[in-house]
Structures are given as C-alpha cells and as structure tokens.
Amino acid sequence: MIDIDKIEKLAALKLKEKEKKAILNDLEEIIHYFEILKEVDTEDVEPQIYTKEACLFLRKDKAENGLNKEDLEKNKTLASGNFYRVKHIIGE
Amino acid sequence: MNEYKPTIGLEIHIQLDTKTKLFCGCSSQFGEKPNTHICPVCLGLPGALPVLNEKAVEYGIKLGLTLNMKINKESTFYRKNYFYPDLPKGYQITQYTIPIASEGFLEIKTEKGKRKISIQRGHIEEDSGKSIHTGDITESTYSYIDFNRSGVPLMEIVTYPDIETAEEAYHFLVLLRKTVRYLGVSSGDMEKGALRCDVNVSLSKSNTMGTKVEIKNLNSFRSIRKALEYEIKRQTEMLKNGEKTIHETRHFDEKTGATKPMRTKEELNDYRYFPEPDLPPLLLNETFIEDIKNSLPELPVQKEERFIRQYSLSDAYAYEIASSIELADYFESIAKATGKPKEVANFLMGSIMKFLNETEKTISEIDFDEKKFIEFLSLLEKGIISKGIAKEVIVESLKTGKSPKKIVEDKGLIQITDENKIEEIVQQVLKENPEAVSRYLAGKTQVLGFLAGQVMKKTKGKANPQIANKLLTEALNKIKQ
Ligand SMILES: [Zn+2]
Numbered sequence: 001m002i003d004i005d006k007i008e009k010l011a012a013l014k015l016k017e018k019e020k021k022a023i024l025n026d027l028e029e030i031i032h033y034f035e036i037l038k039e040v041d042t043e044d045v046e047p048q049i050y051t052k053e054a055c056l057f058l059r060k061d062k063a064e065n066g067l068n069k070e071d072l073e074k075n076k077t078l079a080s081g082n083f084y085r086v087k088h089i090i091g092e
Numbered sequence: 093m094n095e096y097k098p099t100i101g102l103e104i105h106i107q108l109d110t111k112t113k114l115f116c117g118c119s120s121q122f123g124e125k126p127n128t129h130i131c132p133v134c135l136g137l138p139g140a141l142p143v144l145n146e147k148a149v150e151y152g153i154k155l156g157l158t159l160n161m162k163i164n165k166e167s168t169f170y171r172k173n174y175f176y177p178d179l180p181k182g183y184q185i186t187q188y189t190i191p192i193a194s195e196g197f198l199e200i201k202t203e204k205g206k207r208k209i210s211i212q213r214g215h216i217e218e219d220s221g222k223s224i225h226t227g228d229i230t231e232s233t234y235s236y237i238d239f240n241r242s243g244v245p246l247m248e249i250v251t252y253p254d255i256e257t258a259e260e261a262y263h264f265l266v267l268l269r270k271t272v273r274y275l276g277v278s279s280g281d282m283e284k285g286a287l288r289c290d291v292n293v294s295l296s297k298s299n300t301m302g303t304k305v306e307i308k309n310l311n312s313f314r315s316i317r318k319a320l321e322y323e324i325k326r327q328t329e330m331l332k333n334g335e336k337t338i339h340e341t342r343h344f345d346e347k348t349g350a351t352k353p354m355r356t357k358e359e360l361n362d363y364r365y366f367p368e369p370d371l372p373p374l375l376l377n378e379t380f381i382e383d384i385k386n387s388l389p390e391l392p393v394q395k396e397e398r399f400i401r402q403y404s405l406s407d408a409y410a411y412e413i414a415s416s417i418e419l420a421d422y423f424e425s426i427a428k429a430t431g432k433p434k435e436v437a438n439f440l441m442g443s444i445m446k447f448l449n450e451t452e453k454t455i456s457e458i459d460f461d462e463k464k465f466i467e468f469l470s471l472l473e474k475g476i477i478s479k480g481i482a483k484e485v486i487v488e489s490l491k492t493g494k495s496p497k498k499i500v501e502d503k504g505l506i507q508i509t510d511e512n513k514i515e516e517i518v519q520q521v522l523k524e525n526p527e528a529v530s531r532y533l534a535g536k537t538q539v540l541g542f543l544a545g546q547v548m549k550k551t552k553g554k555a556n557p558q559i560a561n562k563l564l565t566e567a568l569n570k571i572k573q
Contacts, residue, residue, distance in 0.1 A: 050372045
C-alpha cells in the first residue's frame with residue numbers, strides 16, 4: 001500500500017532498514033486514524049471547512065526583507081551561482 | 093470548405109505587477125540574482141503562514157471587471173498538490189471551486205467583424221520557482237532552482253473553447269495584453285514570462301466533440317498562431333484520411349514550426365485539491381468592488397472608437413495609436429495643445445514612429461513635447477518650411493533635442509518662397525534638361541513631375557512646391573507658344 005522506497009527516493013532521503021520500518025509504521029498509523037474517522041456517521045452533516053469567525057486578513061503590498069545573504073551563506077544552503085541544487089528530476 | 097471545425101481554448105497566466113509576492117513581503121522584481129527574494133513563506137519552510145496581498149486582489153478584480161466577469165463576493169483558496177522541486181511546499185495555493193471572477197467575455201475585432209469570446213473563469217494563484225537544467229536535460233545529474241519567482245502572484249484566465257481560428261486566438265491575446273497594460277496590472281511581456289499561454293485545440297464535424305490536443309512551449313503570439321495553424325492542418329489531414337487524433341500534449345518547435353508529441357507521464361495527474369486551511373474565504377464587500385469599478389481607465393477599444401469620433405482619425409490610425417496607453421496619451425495631449433489632431437496623427441504615425449522603430453525607443457523616451465510640436469506645426473503652416481523639409485526637421489529634433497525653430501535657423505532650411513529666386517532655378521533646370529522639355533512639349537505632361545523634382549533637388553527641398561510647380565508650368569507654356 002505505502003511504497004516507502006518511492007517516498008525515500010522522492011524525498012531524497014537515505015534511510016536505514018530500521019528507519020524505514022519506523023516511518024512505515026507511523027504512516028500506517030496516520031492512515032489508520034482516518035479509518036477510525038470513517039466510522040462517524042456524517043449523513044445530513046454539511047461539510048464545514050472553516051470556522052465561522054475566521055476572516056481573511058489582507059496584507060498591504062509593501063516589501064519586507066526576507067532571508068539575508070549572510071545566513072544563507074553561513075548555512076551553505078546555496079550551490080554555485082546562488083542556486084539551490086537538487087537531484088535532477090525529469091522523468092520521475 | 094473545411095468540413096472540420098476547429099475549437100480552440102486558451103489558458104493564460106498573467107503575472108500581476110505587484111511590488112511583493114502573493115503571500116509574503118518578498119519583492120517580486122524580475123531579473124534579480126537567484127534566491128535573493130526568498131523567505132520562509134515562499135520557501136515553504138515548516139510553520140510559515142501565507143498572508144494575502146491586497147494589491148493582487150485589487151488587480152484580479154480590475155482584470156475580472158474589465159473582462160466583463162462576475163466578481164465573486166466569496167471565493168476560496170485551495171491546495172493543488174504535486175511533487176516537483178520548484179514547488180517547495182509540495183502544493184500550489186490556487187483557487188478551485190469558486191474563483192475570484194467567473195463568466196465573462198472579451199470582444200475582439202478581426203477582418204470578419206466583431207466576436208465575443210467567452211471566458212470561463214479568472215483565478216488568483218501563486219507562481220512556482222524556476223528550475224534550470226544544465227547540459228542535456230536527460231543526462232545532467234542536478235537541477236538548479238531559483239525561488240525568486242516562487243509565490244509571485246498570477247491571474248489565470250481560462251476561455252471557453254469558443255475560438256474558431258488561429259487568427260481569432262491571436263487577436264484575443266493581442267487585445268488581452270493591451271488590456272492588462274492599460275489597466276497597469278501586468279507588463280504582459282511574454283519574453284519575461286509575465287504572460288504565458290497554453291492552448292488546446294480539437295477538430296470536429298458539426299455535432300460531435302473532437303479530441304483535445306494541448307500545445308506547450310509557446311513563447312510568442314506569433315508562435316501561438318503558427319502552432320495553431322499547423323495543428324489545425326495536421327488534424328484535418330488525419331481526420332480526412334480516416335485516422336483518429338489522440339488526446340495528448342504536444343510541444344511546439346519554434347525552428348520547424350511543427351508540433352511534436354511530448355514525452356509525458358503515463359498516469360493522469362491527480363492534484364488532490366483540498367481547501368487551504370491557512371486561508372479563510374476571501375470576502376469582498378460591494379463598496380470595495382464598486383470603488384475599483386469606478387477607478388477603471390478607458391479601455392483600448394473604447395479609446396479607439398473615441399479617437400475616431402472625436403478627432404476624425406482613420407480606423408487604422410486610431411487602432412495603432414490606441415494600441416499603447418503611452419502613445420495614446422502622447423497623441424491626445426499634443427492633439428489638444430495644437431488643436432490639429434489629424435496633422436499630429438500623421439507625423440506621429442509617420443516620421444516619429446519610424447524614428448522610434450529605428451532607434452528601438454518608446455514614446456516616453458523621446459523629447460518632442462507640446463511646445464515643440466506647436467512650434468513645428470506653426471513653421472509648417474506659415475510656409476517657413478516645406479512638407480518635405482518638415483520630416484527632416486522632426487527627425488533632427490528627435491535626435492538632438494533641439495527645438496524645430498533652432499534647427500531650421502541653424503541648417504538654413506527656410507522655405508524659398510521668393511518667386512524671382514525660384515524662377516531663376518526653373519530656367520536653369522529647363523536649360524539643363526532639353527530632352528525632358530521637348531517630351532513635355534510633345535504632350536508627355538507627366539515629365540513635369542521630373543522637372544519639379546529637379547527644382548527641389550537644386551534647392552535641397554527648400555523651394556515652395558506650389559510656387560515651383562506654378563512657375564515651371566508657366567515657363568513651359570511660354571516655350572510652347
Ligand atoms: Zn517570501
């Protein structure tokens with residue numbers, strides 16, 4: 001059901017067998033919660049997505065500073081040419 | 093007659109020209125060093141929360157209203173899930189069930205007349221980052237990502253499959269781009285990715301539905317037109333030969349002008365859309381929408397029609413001048429200041445446009461203001477310069493920034509109206525061209541144009557053409573007698 005090897009590959013992780021087992025266990029448990037939720041009778045109940053009080057706050061179009069260069073450099077986040085480097089992804 | 097009728101639909105992404113991104117305060121400036129405008133929100137770092145940009149909402153409403161769409165007082169944001177490294181959150185925030193604007197149209201004008209192209213929806217969404225693949229796309233081990241574009245606001249406009257020819261698709265896009273520029277909501281520059289367009293086309297006989305083919309990699313309006321023409325031809329031939337077209341995505345090759353099947357994923361994408369829990373519904377009140385409605389500028393087509401009415405411009409001139417708001421504003425201010433719209437339009441579409449094209453400048457970059465234009469037209473009216481010289485004066489003024497009067501004085505371009513002086517030159521020309529004279533006397537009166545040309549040449553274009561013509565005819569008639 002859950003293809004842990006595929007997830008590992010897509011997320012660019014290297015997992016030990018033990019870790020794979022643990023993650024698989026967690027993921028299965030999460031899915032299991034939904035199985036429990038399925039038991040609730042939701043007939044005649046309108047889906048509620050947001051709470052009634054929730055109101056969308058709008059932001060003025062004013063520029064703010066984001067992450068600064070020094071922090072990025074310090075953490076060696078970026079590869080040459082200031083790019084993020086990822087395993088090439090075509091065909092996945 | 094082509095028995096198969098093409099059905100074309102367009103999906104256009106328009107980058108909204110806000111200062112900052114859709115959900116964070118990072119600058120949305122184009123062309124900066126990679127990854128200089130990034131923050132936890134647009135990098136999708138855990139815990140970061142999106143806050144919607146008011147300006148993007150305003151621009152979305154502006155565009156929606158202009159495209160005759162209904163603005164939805166309550167619209168919602170959704171997560172569109174897919175896995176790709178330039179999408180750091182693993183989902184794109186977009187609108188799905190209820191977009192900000194729905195059901196509208198844009199009326200286009202083609203050679204065949206006016207036609208309303210229906211628009212299905214317009215929704216606000218965020219852009220992804222940009223992937224750069226070095227070397228061969230299939231061989232390189234790494235891809236490089238720039239997240240400056242990640243989270244930049246877009247408005248996606250989806251038309252109904254309502255367009256019937258490549259020509260119509262082209263006109264629709266040209267008018268849409270003009271419109272977004274008029275509104276000031278987007279630069280509409282395709283080469284900068286501020287306007288992107290996917291097309292789909294199917295062919296069918298009267299009542300049946302055709303098979304939809306999508307075309308990607310369309311980098312200019314010309315490409316779109318060419319790709320559609322190619323695709324309509326290709327599908328027509330297939331259907332005529334009894335073959336079936338298949339539902340596929342094709343790639344347009346700019347060099348060959350052909351479309352080719354794209355290598356695509358086998359499985360159909362399931363984006364698992366679900367409501368964005370971090371953003372409650374966007375509620376708009378009537379006053380907010382009304383205020384925006386009242387702030388809408390005059391649109392390209394309205395302006396064009398007004399120019400024809402108000403200034404008696406030709407259809408072609410009105411269309412050209414109204415094609416850009418800068419050009420239209422320039423024309424109108426000068427036309428009002430001089431009170432001579434027709435003359436202004438003539439010089440604007442003639443010498444000035446030629447100069448702009450040659451120097452690759454725009455109207456806002458030149459210095460030929462109201463004062464100079466008034467001075468220039470008065471030189472012409474008073475007969476101080478001839479029409480031929482006028483073009484030279486305008487170009488010289490555009491090049492140097494000098495006033496027309498100064499140019500005329502410095503270069504000695506004042507028109508010669510002194511009949512004695514012109515008479516002298518006429519006699520000279522007649523003496524030097526005995527053959528032409530005898531041909532004229534033999535009844536070939538069109539030679540007059542040649543002789544007049546010689547007079548203008550000798551005076552470097554400064555002789556008053558009417559006087560020159562008159563004196564020339566008189567002199568020739570005298571010889572005749
Ligand atoms: Zn950001």
